[in-house]
Amino acid sequence: MESTAASILTRAVEMDKKEQYTLALVLYQEGLQILLDSMKDLKDPTKKEHFHSKANQYFKRAEDVKTMIKKKKEEGKYREQMRIEAGSVGHGYNSLFGRFLDATVTHVRIEDPYIRAYHQCLNLVRLCELAVQKCSSLSKVSLITTQDPEDGNNQRKRLEELRQSLASRLVTLEFEFSDTLHDRQISLSNGWVIKIGRGLDYFKPPEGKFILGACDLDLRPCLETTIDIFHKSHLEKSF
Template structure:
């Protein structure tokens, strides 16, 4: 457990140094919890003190990051840039979006011109599954995409099937088509906006149907892309 905590906290420090504060916060909290669990498991007073001291240090840093993010959100200056390297793993939707999905999210708006092909529609389903699991007050998801000129009929059929499935969870799903859409962004009702250069389709094709990463996108190699994360308060400041 101590080794696991060390690995997670090392990543937290790396994210912290790279100013990827929302991710650093999640990792600090996860690492601290493992340290606290380790403290409960050992009966050695010196090791208990060691775990408590380390947990306190990282928890203190986590609180400072939390305050920093809140201040920058309020002032409209928070921005987080993440570059995904080609072939890298560990960038599934849970990692990219999970920390912004909670009980405060009631509405999700998606703009992605390439929700067309079978695998692209499946990517949308995966994001919706994540949102349904984590956002207990979610009531609406909307999508703007472009028409697939090669297979419009099946594209619409897939989106209609998703709409029916979401309705069973009391979540409305609306999709519309645009002829001019280019930007790719996902907006959450709690104010967070995530822009990904490649939209939801930033994973490489799986090397097989029975290999790691075929089902779990956290294990799937990615194509190179950039993620831009900010809060809508920044947009208000830019308009001023």
């Protein structure tokens, strides 16, 4: 448990230095909980005092980060940017932005011109699965995309099937087609906006049907893309 806590807290510091503060905060909290749990069984008073001192340092930094995030959100100045390198792994939807999906989210709005092909619609299903699991108050998902000029009927059938599935969870899916849509972003009713350069389709195709990454996107190599995350308090009122 001690080595696990050390690994998580080390990564928290790395994310902190990269100014990916929301991820750093999640890691600080997770690492601290494991560290505190491991301290309960310690018998060595010197070691226990050492870990207690370390825990206090990390806790103070976590509180500072939390305060800073809150202040910048209120000022409309909070922003995180990151780059996903080509071929890198560990960037599934939950890892990338799952920390923003919580009980305060009632509406998820997706703007992505390429929710057309089978695998792209499947990416949308994966996002909806994540939202349903993490957002206990979710009531609506909205999608704006472009219509597939070659296979529009199947595109619509897939979206209609997803609509029916979400309805069984008391979540409404609304979708519309736009001929001019270019931007790609996910807007959450709690004010968070996630802009992904490639939209939801930033993964390389799996090289087989029965290999690691075929199902779990965290294990699938990515295409190079950029992520821009920011908070707009006025979004909470417009949803």
